[in-house]
Amino acid sequence: MIRFEGAAKRHPDGTVAVRGLDLEVPAGKTTVLVGPSGCGKTTILRMVNRMVVPTAGRVLLDGTDVAGLPAARLRRGIGYVIQQAGLFPHRRVIDNVATVPRLLGWDRKRARARAAELLELVGLPPETARRYPAQLSGGQQQRVGVARALAADPPVLLMDEPFSAVDPLVRSGLQEELLRLQAELGKTVLFVTHDIEEAIRLGDRVVVLREHGEIAQLSDPHTLLTAPADAGVAAFLGRDRGLRGLGLRGAAAVPLTPLQPSYDGWELLLDQDGRPEHWARGTERHPAPAFAPARDSLRAALDAALLAAPGHAVAVDADGRAVGTASRAAVVEALATTPAPTPATGTATAPADAPERVPHAGR
Numbered sequence: 001m002i003r004f005e006g007a008a009k010r011h012p013d014g015t016v017a018v019r020g021l022d023l024e025v026p027a028g029k030t031t032v033l034v035g036p037s038g039c040g041k042t043t044i045l046r047m048v049n050r051m052v053v054p055t056a057g058r059v060l061l062d063g064t065d066v067a068g069l070p071a072a073r074l075r076r077g078i079g080y081v082i083q084q085a086g087l088f089p090h091r092r093v094i095d096n097v098a099t100v101p102r103l104l105g106w107d108r109k110r111a112r113a114r115a116a117e118l119l120e121l122v123g124l125p126p127e128t129a130r131r132y133p134a135q136l137s138g139g140q141q142q143r144v145g146v147a148r149a150l151a152a153d154p155p156v157l158l159m160d161e162p163f164s165a166v167d168p169l170v171r172s173g174l175q176e177e178l179l180r181l182q183a184e185l186g187k188t189v190l191f192v193t194h195d196i197e198e199a200i201r202l203g204d205r206v207v208v209l210r211e212h213g214e215i216a217q218l219s220d221p222h223t224l225l226t227a228p229a230d231a232g233v234a235a236f237l238g239r240d241r242g243l244r245g246l247g248l249r250g251a252a253a254v255p256l257t258p259l260q261p262s263y264d265g266w267e268l269l270l271d272q273d274g275r276p277e278h279w280a281r282g283t284e285r286h287p288a289p290a291f292a293p294a295r296d297s298l299r300a301a302l303d304a305a306l307l308a309a310p311g312h313a314v315a316v317d318a319d320g321r322a323v324g325t326a327s328r329a330a331v332v333e334a335l336a337t338t339p340a341p342t343p344a345t346g347t348a349t350a351p352a353d354a355p356e357r358v359p360h361a362g363r
């Protein structure tokens with residue numbers, strides 16, 4: 001657990017970056033710091049690994065003041081991922097990832113074996129291991145950055161805008177990857193972003209900051225969306241809060257209708273494996289938007305039903321095979337009956353609202 005006790009940073013020129021922060025970052029969860037540019041997010045993050053030394057107050061890691069720990073040892077126990085990945089350009093990907101295990105004294109073979117395992121964990125094909133960072137895409141580089149931060153299996157991961165330099169689709173994939181990894185690894189993650197959507201998607205807890213690192217609100221994403229603390233937070237959250245909140249609620253309760261031969265003259269065409277291909281009426285062909293009730297959100301289900309030409313979303317199993325359909329009315333009914341996620345569970349188990357996870361979603 002990380003604990004900030006009146007942690008403040010005042011720069012020599014008099015700038016108050018952080019006035020005095022009291023915050024507990026629980027173990028095994030993702031806590032996201034979000035707020036406008038210059039509000040002190042990076043300063044707060046760097047107080048944890050002592051890249052910034054507080055001018056007042058302290059930061060405790062599992063009860064120990066980090067000021068009393070040797071910086072090198074402290075940092076080896078903390079994974080750190082930054083924008084643009086920060087990889088060593090002259091080292092191959094595998095050696096980038098093996099850096100910290102090597103520093104910890106592992107022999108080369110063992111460090112490389114661990115690195116190869118991590119590259120697979122973050123979804124990179126084995127052939128990327130021998131390349132240099134410049135030979136990878138931005139999204140792949142970020143994955144290497146995450147693998148490198150995880151190499152020594154640190155309990156704590158600091159992530160400073162790690163995905164903000166990549167395009168939205170890649171970014172969404174990286175976010176999904178982090179959710180998957182975190183469900184598996186349960187690290188204590190402190191994540192900085194200026195993007196409220198990213199905060200809502202990734203955070204078990206979201207800390208909305210205003211100037212000088214002051215906490216405007218600290219809550220789970222659902223509470224943040226439905227009950228912003230004040231007009232400033234509501235403005236920062238932006239529009240469509242209700243709709244976006246649907247992205248945090250699972251689609252499992254949507255009542256499904258067994259597949260029918262015809263839907264008001266529309267026929268659902270499946271491929272040979274039973275995956276939805278098109279809605280067809282005469283010579284007309286339209287995409288067949290789908291959702292997976294077991295893992296997608298109510299927002300994804302509603303979106304699929306709204307987009308489908310006949311007004312029915314196709315429900316698919318984990319392999320993308322059609323298992324039934326849901327009318328717009330059925331999805332709306334589920335909106336009224338699906339309970340909101342409880343603050344205790346946050347979003348750790350809630351589905352992410354990820355369009356690219358839905359096969360044949362037609363988006």
Ligand SMILES: Nc1ncnc2c1ncn2[C@@H]1O[C@H](COP(=O)(O)OP(=O)(O)OP(=O)(O)O)[C@@H](O)[C@H]1O
Binds near residue numbers: 011012016039041
């Ligand atoms: N070395 C420095 N000297 C003076 N002021 C500084 C210094 N470093 C940071 N600041 C100021 O401290 C404040 C907080 O900076 P910080 O980088 O923590 O903000 P941030 O929320 O991470 O911003 P961004 O989202 O733009 O990265 C800013 O006003 C910044 O200008």
